[in-house]
Amino acid sequence: MRNRITTGAALGALLLLTGCGAADMTKQASPFANAQSARTVTLSVQSWVGAQANVAVAQYLLEHELGYRVDTVQVDEVPAWDALSQGRVDAILEDWGHPDQEQRYVQDKKTIVNGGDLGVTGHIGWYVPTYFAEQHPDVTDWKNLNKYAEQLRTPESGSKGQLLDGSPSYVTNDKALVNNLNLDYKVVFAGSEAAQITQIKQFAKEKKPFLTYWYAPQWLFEKVPMTEVKLPAYKEGCDADPAKVACAYPHTPLQKYLNSGFARDGGDAAAFLKKFRWTTEDQNEVSLMIADQKLSPEEAAKKWVDSHESTWRSWLP
Amino acid sequence: MAAVTTTAPRTATPGALRGAPARKLLALALLAALLVPLAHARWASGTWPTALTVDLTTPLTDASTWIIDNRDSHPLFLYVLGHVSNAVVLAVRAVYLLLLAAGWAGTTALAALIAWRAAGARLALGTAAAFLACGALGMWVPTMQTLALMVVAVLASVVVGALLGLAAGLSDRLDRALRPVLDTMQVLPAFAYLLPVVLVFGIGVPAAVLATVVYAAPPMARLTALGLRGADKEVLEAVDSLGATSRQRLLTARIPLARKELLLGVNQTIMMALSMAVIASVIGAGGLGDRVYQALASVDVGAALAAGIPIVLLAVVLDRVTAAAGGGTRRTGRALWAYALAAALAVAVAGRLMDRLDWPDAWVLEIAEPVNRAVDWMTAHLYSGVPVVGGTADWAGHFTTWVLDPVRDGLLWLPWWAVLLVVAALAWLIGTWRTALTATLAMAAIGVLGVWEPSLDTLSQVLAAVAVTLVMGFATGIAAARSDRVERLLRPVLDVFQTMPQFVYLIPVVALFGVGRAPAVAAAVVYALPAVVRITAQGLRQVDPAALESARSLGATPLQQLWQVQLPLARRSLLLAVNQGVVLVLAVVIIGGLVGGGALGYDVVFGLAQGDLATGLVAGAAIVCLGLMLDRVTQPTRKGA
Incomplete structure (x- = not known):
């Protein structure tokens, strides 16, 4: 009981700390981001395996070549646009065309920018x-x-x-x-x-x-x-x-989209994600390893990265 | 459904009341004779007349657009909701960082010590084993994320629930106002809660936590009110005679007397929060639920199970520990608490010094592959072409063609006023005119919302699933009540199926039964069965031994004992089992939208996936009405509970 009271008190103090003033919830990151003082990128993974393959390879390179910590969130396509605009997600790597969302967030609100072709049609x-x-x-x-x-x-x-x-x-x-x-x-x-x-x-x-x-x-x-x-x-x-x-x-032609704040201040990670571009065959190779050989996305990405150095070298900033 | 109608008339009511059902039916028939011709003359059609629907698409779409456009500028969001969201993020983050800082050793030690102090040494060992198992499955970090989310959600639910319960416990008027709301919230499928919070807070942890709080706070409120109201009158009088102020009376007598209910409330809240934390992965809760959900995408049952097992373990441990804390005698001893904390701290520091904060990769057990092989083998051999009995796919086909289709077509064939009439009659026979009115209005609301057909489709799936669940559940429950060994064997199985996230068995179910309504029904049966078995077995066991003894002495065979003594005497429990079965089945039939169940479940999933809140919210509201209607129709007059 005592334990519970102290935790309660701590939480109360926390609530007070957040205190007065405006709090824009469209600018609040995930509570799991940046844990243990690492630079973090949050990527949206859609439910299909091809999207998992993009994210797995990007995550592997960001972590092993550029020293980021990568969080992934699985969100459906349209809500992902919303999350991207709020900065809860930093990038969507594969978008199949959503004209309404594009109009709203890219043209009108300017909270999202196009990150270029993924290279896959x-x-x-x-x-x-x-x-x-x-x-x-x-x-x-x-x-x-x-x-x-x-x-x-x-x-x-x-x-x-x-x-x-x-x-x-x-x-x-x-x-x-x-x-x-x-x-x-x-x-x-x-x-x-x-x-x-x-x-x-x-x-x-x-x-x-x-x-x-x-x-x-x-x-x-x-x-x-x-x-x-x-x-x-x-x-x-x-x-x-x-x-x-x-x-x-x-x-x-599938597109990448980045949160505009992230595109501006995201440093190496944003530069890397903008340059990330591969082919249908590459993507299928990784997808097949994940979905059929049941490798974990990380292992699959590692295998692909080890054998395609020439491709990904050019993506690094 | 069949069970309801057949058990209802067999009541041991005194002769004077025996005519009541007949009188109720007569009254209803009179009412129908007056209204039906009118309704039929004006709106003669099988389905709900379009003249009586309200199209909410435009206002709902406008509302959703307004929210998206104003979320970063309107004061309501900046100064109120923004802070709520911010507080949730900060709180979850604080707990998460704390858990990570303690490292796996420290967290495990702390959990075990809390369990030890609250529930004894055996459960402490169990808790430690459960936490280590989470690590061994390679799920340490997601487990901590879920735990952080849970801690915040449960604390908030308990505080909100206790405050509401306190208000309802002290004021009769508030009690009358709150009770129907809380009762209703308790029967709603978790899925229906997701959309409104997403609409306001967007995808992410704040929305997930708030949905969880809304879902998990009602049991706490109900049980708090119940505990406060149930306090022993004599003790309260004694306290009064000592001249205590009303505040003293509350703090020194009523709350301590309600301790058992309060702890039961905490227990219920935790269990509900955990199940919601998984479902909320659909709206970005992260953690274990997200791992299950991601594994689903690549049809990886093994990986889904690896994330599902920690959830089951957490649920079982939390349930047992809080239940023991509520039931057992409390050992107070501050010194021991202090020692325990110090020990946990020491372990955490040791972990830190040895630089072993993260769970070591080498200790991860890969269960995904063998599980997948087993599932593949099972589905390959059972799917079709099994001699004599036919494969599971054939069963599913027959079930769809011979059960689901006729029930659905029958419901759709009935004129809309006939459906309302049946609902009213059933609800009135079992409950009061009040429940009948609520049920009928809820059903009518579905029509007004313009989702009559998908709702009846969902209803047909619920009815079919409930029928299967009851047949299997009663049979297993009777077996468990008659043999201790069967019950012991069943207990862990029931625990697992009651707490396993439904997402985990959606895929094997598709592999066995194909895409469609049949797998949705199968998943619902799997989920609802444990509760029905439990309640049935418990009800049968609680039958007065004297009554059984006298039946036995009169020479009744075991079958006669069961049929003529145990089952009639356990009628209340059986009805409760029906009610629970219906509520649980509805919850999963909705999730069945993910495996081809279609109807309302699909609409909710569609609304979430496409950000089409009009479709999703209307379907969600229809589910709410359907749940309300089904609960009222199967709910015998609820007194005291």
Whole structure:
């Protein structure tokens, strides 16, 4: 009891210390940052493995080459922008395009700055497993999808074919697409990428056909080869009205974003993150080590760093 | 659900009251006969009529935009909320730095010594072992982060809860005002709390701590009020006759007399805070929960388990220590406390001098790989094609097609006023007209919010999961009540499943049952089962031995004893088990949105992930209403508790 009282008193004193005056909560760092007087960088890790690979390598180099301590926080994409603008996160290393957020934080509030290309181009699409596409080559055109709806039924999709979608945080127009292209399919949301991957792997183990929303670069292609289904070609602006979309997804050069305060005063770490740029193959190599060989992100990063010195040398300030 | 309706009429009510259910139903039928034609004439449709919904999207989106735009300039944020957030950050940081400074040896020693003084030598050993295990799993730093967050959240919850409880315990009017609020907060799924705090405080530790406080303070408040109100009248009179002032009376008599309830409140608060600390990783709480969540992303069950085990260990240790501190006789001895502190300090200093503050990497045990191999093997062999019984995927398919779909379609097929009528009838039969009214209004609110269909979808999952949970839970509970050995064997299993973060078993569940509503139901059953088993077993064991003895002497077979004596006499406990089962199942069915459960759970996850607060908040409010409705429908008139 006594112990509790003293702790209580200490906390009370703490509250008093924070005392009067304005307290801008958009400028408060994580309580776990900078512990034991190290220079700290906080990176946002999104839930997909490719993003983990970026962060793992950046973290490894920041820690071992530049002497920083790196904290990582897993936040979904849109909230990550908010956290980045508040400085709770210093950098997002892989962004798939969020025009609303960009307008709000980069253009209007100027709390976030663009950190340049990641070097990887992202593409979202509909995919079927290659073993199925080889047996039925015409499935790769969206016009023939209705023919296969019956084969792609699951208990969850009932009398229609199943189009497996993933995490709610991802960019998707699938419900509108199914509707506007008159497809006999039901979009089933797996709710998380982990659940989606697990399901795809189970299907693949039994060589069952499936149709799924998926994106490249992604390490799962190495485990379960998949072929893209052609949707009506993407044209600039055809996805402007979310309810009327009837075209494929664009190819997006993935971007890095930094908190503007960090970009200005972040020293070596900020300079390094701005220069950080690699290829799809590099990223996949690291992702595969993490997700498939189950190496810890740190071990995977170490392996890659040891064998690609020429690539990362040029990133160091 | 079935269990509720069948057990309800079998009450041993005196003849005069026997007609009550019939009269209630009659009254309801009359009311329905008057209102239904009206409602049907105006808004004839199966689902909730659109004319009766209120679209909150625009105001909610505006509110969210306003907050984001004004968070760094408006006085409300600068001078009030900013300080709250700042205080949380500073407090968590202070505790965290303290724990890091003590090093692993010092922290372990300190924890063990507190356990020793509060609960005895055996638990002290257990505590030390648990802390060392956290280190051995390579989770020392995340454990300390979670611990720091927990210390602050629990202290704040206890203070807030105790103050509220004090107010409710001393003033009848406040008690009447607070009780329904607290009762309600107790049954709400943790997920529903996340969005409002995120809206105001943004992602991060302050939001996580505040969500935890909101979630964990109610039990403390309830139990404090209960303890103060339950104080022995005679003792209070004696104190009065000694001429004590009301303050003296409070401090010297009422609070000490309520000690047991207060400590139980602390215990409950800690347990709830810990479960919330994990779920709050979705909004950036960091620590162990974040490790579990990150491991999920790479479908790494082993790594998730490595972070989940420390949570289980912390939960078990904290539960046992606080429970023992509440139940046991208190050994006061300042000298011993001083020795204990000195010893802990010495260990910490020794650790510092030897430069062994961080847990040594060489002592980390890698459990992730063997666990993953085991899980892979299990899912590979059970998923499908098992001879005779079929694989788990086939079961899930049948369950979806033959149970979930019909229940959902049936609910959706019912006209909206019929659903309200059923809810009212059930709630009234079991409770009072008040509970019936609350339940019906809650259900109607769902319709008004415009999420009638997803809510009924979620409801169908809850009903299916509750049915499975009750069948399995009652069976296991009866077995545990009849055999000591079974109960001993079950206890650790139940402990683990009750405290294991649900995130850990979401992935194996998908690997077994595929994506969809079936895995959500399975996860909910796993989570709710322990509580149902416990309450059932406890209720059966508490049945008056004399009644059993007399039944036995009359020559009743064991089955007859169970059926005609034990189960009817344990009716209250069984109903409580149903109620708890429903509440717990709802909590996990919501989390099932992460594995394809869809419906309200998906909307909440979507709202969090996309920063689309309109969708998320409306779904959260619907979950609140659903929880309220389910609680009231299964809640027999609550007297005293």
